[in-house]
Amino acid sequence: MIKRLFPMPVHSLLLWLVWLLLNDFSAGHLVLGGIWAWGISLLAAPFSNDQTRIDRPILIPLYALVLLWDIILSNLDVARRVLSPNRSLRPGFVALPLDLTGDFPQTVLASTISLTPGTVSVDLSTDRKWLYIHVLHLEDEAQLIASIKQGYERRLREIFAC
Numbered sequence: 001m002i003k004r005l006f007p008m009p010v011h012s013l014l015l016w017l018v019w020l021l022l023n024d025f026s027a028g029h030l031v032l033g034g035i036w037a038w039g040i041s042l043l044a045a046p047f048s049n050d051q052t053r054i055d056r057p058i059l060i061p062l063y064a065l066v067l068l069w070d071i072i073l074s075n076l077d078v079a080r081r082v083l084s085p086n087r088s089l090r091p092g093f094v095a096l097p098l099d100l101t102g103d104f105p106q107t108v109l110a111s112t113i114s115l116t117p118g119t120v121s122v123d124l125s126t127d128r129k130w131l132y133i134h135v136l137h138l139e140d141e142a143q144l145i146a147s148i149k150q151g152y153e154r155r156l157r158e159i160f161a162c
Contacts, residue, residue, distance in 0.1 A: 007045035012037040052102040055161030063155050067112055070151070074117040081118075081137055092138035093122070096131040096145055100153055105160045106131070112152050 006012065019033030054060075081089060100106050110121035110131060118136040125132070135144065 006038070006041070008041040008048065011044070012041040015040055052104045052160050052162060054159060056159055059155065059159050063152075063159060066151065066155065067115065070116050074119075078117045078136060089137050090139070092135050092141070094133045094135055094138065094141055094144055096133055096148060098129055098131055098153070099149070100156055100160075101128075101162045102160065105156050105162055109152055109156055113148065 015037035016033045019036060020029065023029045023033070081087070098106065098109075100109055106124065106128065110124065113119050113121045113131075113133055120134050121131060122134050123132040124130070133148075138144065
């Protein structure tokens, strides 16, 4: 009965909080935001599919900090390579074997790779076991694969327990 009345409680809460942040705080907006959040979740629930469960949400801030640090370092590295007089870039494609399962964790990994300057996720194999990545400068393919698997994929497997 509760699941039928509140099919997406986390989404409703987030929508309600965003509504309150975007509007002046008043009793009217408090009530109206709650009604909108509840109504939208009722309408959207039939279209949603079951998502991967987050097993250890406490690790998400650490993952975000690691990603932010890697983005800063990658920005500096790409700027140095592009602005250097000797632009000896060796672009290449890498096939990354995936241990992650589930659409959402794989999407987070692909997005993480694309957010990091110098790399972009290109394609996911049809069997969802390989992620193809384009790299601006590829020195050592094995080292790149190991760094992605240890830096991002391992942490995502801990967060999503997959």
